[in-house]
Amino acid sequence: MRRIKMCLAYDGTNYAGWQVQAGQGRVETVQGTVEKALALITKEEGIRVVGAGRTDAGVHARGQVIHFDTQSRIPINRFPAALNSVLPPDIRFYEAEEVSGDFHAQYWAKEKTYRYTLDRSPVPDVFLRNYACHVPYELDVATMKEAAQYLIGTHDFRSFCAAGSSVKTFVRTIKEIHLSETGSLIYVNITADGFLYNMIRIIVGTLLEIGRGKMPPGYITKLIAARDRSLAGPTAPAKGLCLENVVY
């Protein structure tokens, strides 16, 4: 048995998220589509892939990482092209590596970087309609940048976690958060050792409230202390989010 680690990009627009859900028989997920492609190229049944990040419906990836086990003898460097030849064009593998049997795409991830894209054009950019959140209103980006700095570090991020989430701990470490402007776009890049459910989308929703002047930048500190989701901003739309990179 070989354990294979692979990197892929996907446009999440037409998928019900990464993860195969019990009972969602007919809904296409990225994981399900990849597993079907693996079955086709390896002629093996029941290969299960584990992804580093379980992206939601509509969320994209440029740097998702997976692992799976197979008995196939396909040479390792042939895996990306073999999978791409049977996958739809909105999923593309670009790297494969044979790893030790204890490697785990999710548990071994030391840090992940996501990017959230905001489109400030007066009229939404048609080419970004599935890849950015349109924010036609005035935003004080300097204030948003200041607020973002208060998120850096190791905190209990319960206020930034979708209600009803069952995890052992809400403590995560945000290593970097960087807002940059390019033309009409604002990119919010966030690197952390891990993320709670909807954490980035709630962070972005809160930064937008601050950028509109509804809360001062220092509100972030109070919000972290409060551990109360209801005090944070709304969850920003999925389509602006993209998993950029995973570090092991």
Add this chain to the structure above:
Amino acid sequence: MRRIKMCLAYDGTNYAGWQVQAGQGRVETVQGTVEKALALITKEEGIRVVGAGRTDAGVHARGQVIHFDTQSRIPINRFPAALNSVLPPDIRFYEAEEVSGDFHAQYWAKEKTYRYTLDRSPVPDVFLRNYACHVPYELDVATMKEAAQYLIGTHDFRSFCAAGSSVKTFVRTIKEIHLSETGSLIYVNITADGFLYNMIRIIVGTLLEIGRGKMPPGYITKLIAARDRSLAGPTAPAKGLCLENVVY
């Protein structure tokens, strides 16, 4: 009667081109979709719109310009939002202006700029799969830039016109052609007083042949003189092309 000039952007992926074709009853075109939207907001029947560039199926626009006549009293600055409210999200108007009754979006156009995007990534960028032509092979961009310079000026471009085209003259003036590289992408920007049918896609297809070393850059000069489509390169795919700007 008012004559209105408007600017729009569209993602051409899901349309059978700009122009309403006789007998193509059920196929959605951008023109047809815009005319339906105009009928909805003006409650007027039979408004016909004229576009500056009749883009092919799969070709995109950031700066298409149209004109139409209407008796509607909708204030001019309300037109973009009114149309956007009834249009699908892959068509977006962003400018409207009342013009004199003799203005003509196509005939009055002094120059148009198109951009063609080439994706040189080893694996196609999933986010550009509908907006770029994937060219995974080696390209000598310096040679392509040299070849492009021979196209500038007033020439008979019959060699770069799809066969069977019926036009009065094949003479056009290319004012500027500029190749630029950004990451894995090459942009080919071309400005001319007008374009023949498939002209840019044949130019790009020929530049690719030159970039791969199949012909020397000076071949362009011979090709222009030959006035023979069969001697030029293949027609590059529609999806890489975008109408950027029209100057009046």
